[in-house]
Amino acid sequence: MDRMFDGATAFDQDLCHFGDNFNQYKIVYNMFVGSGCANKSDPTSETGPWCAVTNCLYRFTINTELRDAIKEYLGQDCPSDLNCQARSNYGGAIGEWDVSSVDDFSRLFVDDSDDPIDGAATFNEPLNWDTGSATMMLYMFKDAAAFNQPLSTFDTSKVNNMFGMFSGAAAFNRDLTAFDTSEVEDVSVLLC
Structure with missing residues (x-):
């Protein structure tokens, strides 16, 4: 071999x-x-x-380290470059990363003027993430205009805030009926 x-x-x-x-x-x-x-x-x-x-696999534990890794991944054009350093650093394609310990998924793929992530507007890769620890998904895909991947495997049973989660995600058109929203207190502007 x-x-x-x-x-x-x-x-x-x-x-x-x-x-x-x-x-x-x-x-x-x-x-x-x-x-x-x-x-x-x-x-x-x-x-x-x-x-x-x-x-x-690198195990992410907090929002800031995951967000920094996403910035690195998208900044190195890893979606199209299979040999980019971020793939090696974090265990492969972004959709396979170990995020099982992260509770705050807020502003991960944001392309707004406040704190943009370069490449977020064109990001459209599958995210097979274990989100079982998630409690916050505030503005997770805000202005991620091209994102349109299924999220049916996302565990949202502990999430209490989805404010603006898909705000400005113009291409997003997926079934969210599997989302458990029983703990969600704020879904304002979820899809606006």
């Missing part, structure tokens, strides 16, 4: 399920050289040859 994915620059998939049945004596060095995967050279006990992205 030496250089198995060499030159497969678009390849950036999770192969962790193969790792459990993997014979550690097989030749896997440089298996992902030239690919889109984060671990391009030698396997280690921490990442293994299969799971560089999944086992090394």
Whole structure:
């Protein structure tokens, strides 16, 4: 399996399920050289040859560090550049990041004049995030004009504020019936 994915620059998939049945004596060095995967050279006990992205996920805990990472990701044009540094830093594409400990998702993809995130207006990638700890989603996609991805996997059961969540998100047209809004106190300007 030496250089198995060499030159497969678009390849950036999770192969962790193969790792459990993997014979550690097989030749896997440089298996992902030239690919889109984060671990391009030698396997280690921490990442293994299969799971560089999944086992090394950066766990975000607060809004500011997640927002800074989003700024970095969009600023490096990571949606179209599979080898950008932010993908390596945080465990792959933005939609796969570990945000399970974050409670405040406010102003993450904002493109307004107060505190814009460059690239937020054109951002349109899937977000398969665990939002089970979320309590705030205030202005989450404010003026993110191109965003139109399904959010049916978002856990909103603890969210109490969705004020302006999609305000100015002109392209957004997705089913939100799976959103649990039983704790929400403020949905003002949710879709305006």
